[in-house]
Amino acid sequence: MSEVVTQHGYIQSLPKYITLCERNYLRVLKMLPLEEVGQLRRVTLADAQYVIEIDSCAKYTTDISIKQISSISVFLPQVHLSVRLYHDAKVAEVVHHDFHQRIKPSYGYPNPHMHQKDEKYQLNAFLGDWLMACLESGRVPLNWDVNNGMV
Template structure:
């Protein structure tokens, strides 16, 4: 007789930190000046997004990314709140617009049908979106040799 054990999902921390470090660098390329209330509009594929700095502190900056216009009228507009940790040089989705905080992992199945690795997936989506913005010329960022980002 075999016993099936339900193992909890364990996130790969090195993989997750690498994703958050890359998101930090990508987001720096798109951000307006780091002043609370500053905004920047990004247009990509007929959609319009607003990046707004909602909070600035010594070691963190909070950014709200919100879709303000879409070509498809029946789809809801999306958004997310991202926190940049300047001392660690990582950016992490604090919460997407469909629920509050994202837990590191969820049991499965669960009442809200979150994926086991929902936190990783939400941050991977942010990475894909930022990459699309940067690769399609939506950023004005000039690399300097000694800026400690590379």
């Protein structure tokens, strides 16, 4: 008896992805500089220096870039992420990395550029891990308004 094997493409779990982006949004808000184009916030994590810069602001979105400005090792590439914050949906999503073209939701595998099937999810998971590391052990002034402006 023979079986017919069908090959299915990668299917992303949308609830899992949205939850990740919602958590990233809350983490990014704690680290954002003043929301004006060109504003910077410097972050020190381990021996590396990073800059979070506001690229553009609109009514419902804010584009930021996260750039590594000092290298830890010559063998590790420097980080550069472009992140879009959607204020109406309260999610943050990586839209570009290392100046590449827009990230597709999924890729066929193999592909000419050797992207992973779930590259978009992996980049957003990396952003979440990086943000957690910054909040837990990095040196960054945080945006905490514990009294909600009531003082």
